[in-house]
Amino acid sequence: GHAIPMHTLLGQYGMMVVKPKKLKFKMDEVMGRGPDMELYMVQHELYASGKEAVEGKPAYVMFNGSLFRYVANPIKVRPGDFVRIHFLNVGPNIMSTFHIVGIVWDFAYWQGLPNPENTLVGGQSVLAGPTDSWVVDFRVPPDEGSYLIVNHAFGSTTRGTIGILAAAKDNVRSPTV
Numbered sequence: 001g002h003a004i005p006m007h008t009l010l011g012q013y014g015m016m017v018v019k020p021k022k023l024k025f026k027m028d029e030v031m032g033r034g035p036d037m038e039l040y041m042v043q044h045e046l047y048a049s050g051k052e053a054v055e056g057k058p059a060y061v062m063f064n065g066s067l068f069r070y071v072a073n074p075i076k077v078r079p080g081d082f083v084r085i086h087f088l089n090v091g092p093n094i095m096s097t098f099h100i101v102g103i104v105w106d107f108a109y110w111q112g113l114p115n116p117e118n119t120l121v122g123g124q125s126v127l128a129g130p131t132d133s134w135v136v137d138f139r140v141p142p143d144e145g146s147y148l149i150v151n152h153a154f155g156s157t158t159r160g161t162i163g164i165l166a167a168a169k170d171n172v173r174s175p176t177v
Contacts, residue, residue, distance in 0.1 A: 008044075008092040011065075015042050015088045015133075017112065025114040026107045027082065027137035035084040035137070037077060039177045040064075043098070043128075043151065043161055044090045056093035061156040063149070063163055070149060070163025076171040081140045083165075086112060091130025097152035098134065099125040100165055102141065109135040125152055144168050 007013070017040065028034055044065065045058035052059065060067055077083060089096040108126050110118040112135045120126075126134045140147075149163035 008090060011044075013042070013044065013090045015040055015086065017086050020114060023114045025084070025109065025135065025137060026116075026119060027084070030106070031082050033082075036081040037083050037173055037175055037177065039075065039083065039085045041085055041098075041149075042088045042090055043096050043156075045092065045094060053093070058094065058156075058159060061094070061151065061159045061161045063161050067160035068162060070165075074146070074164035074166035075149075075177055076173045077140050077165055077167050078169055078171050078173060079140055079142045079144055079167050081167075081173070083138055083140060085136045086133070087126070087128065087136060088133040089128035089130055093130060094156065095130075095153060096128045096132075096156065096161075097125045098128060098136075099150050099152040100138075101148040101150065102145075103138050103147055103165075105136050105138045107137045109137075140165070140167050 041063050044062055046060040047053040048059040063069055087098050105123050108120040108123060112133045126136060128134060144167050147165040149165055150157045151161040
């Protein structure tokens with residue numbers, strides 16, 4: 001067990017999503033269908049040295065294993081799309097305040113479960129410590145434009161956790177990112 005922290009520090013991590021057969025997400029009930037797009041986002045830190053890792057001072061913080069990944073390649077959606085994000089903060093040290101500027105969640109499900117006791121209605125950010133996960137459902141506003149995806153703890157954002165959700169009516173979008 002003593003080497004477990006090293007696995008995460010050295011990149012041995014990932015996300016596994018188990019979709020419930022019987023429980024339904026509230027947003028599916030409201031919309032009468034599943035999402036137009038599902039995003040799987042993992043936040044992770046990189047350290048320049050073991051000392052910085054112990055002190056919790058990352059050199060970089062990333063979404064899905066790459067710095068500024070979704071700035072270089074924005075996630076394409078259409079206005080009005082129903083989007084579901086499966087978000088995991090792998091850590092290993094810092095908190096994440098996951099937020100999309102200009103978006104209000106319809107529902108957020110702590111630990112990814114469509115359990116009424118773990119469901120928040122509305123809001124614009126979710127707080128995730130290391131190993132915390134959320135499923136966030138929302139509708140893209142009717143306006144075309146760019147919506148920034150950030151860790152609202154902006155020290156992390158300037159180190160790499162920033163992206164763009166690009167909404168345009170003619171966008172060709174992937175059902176899964």
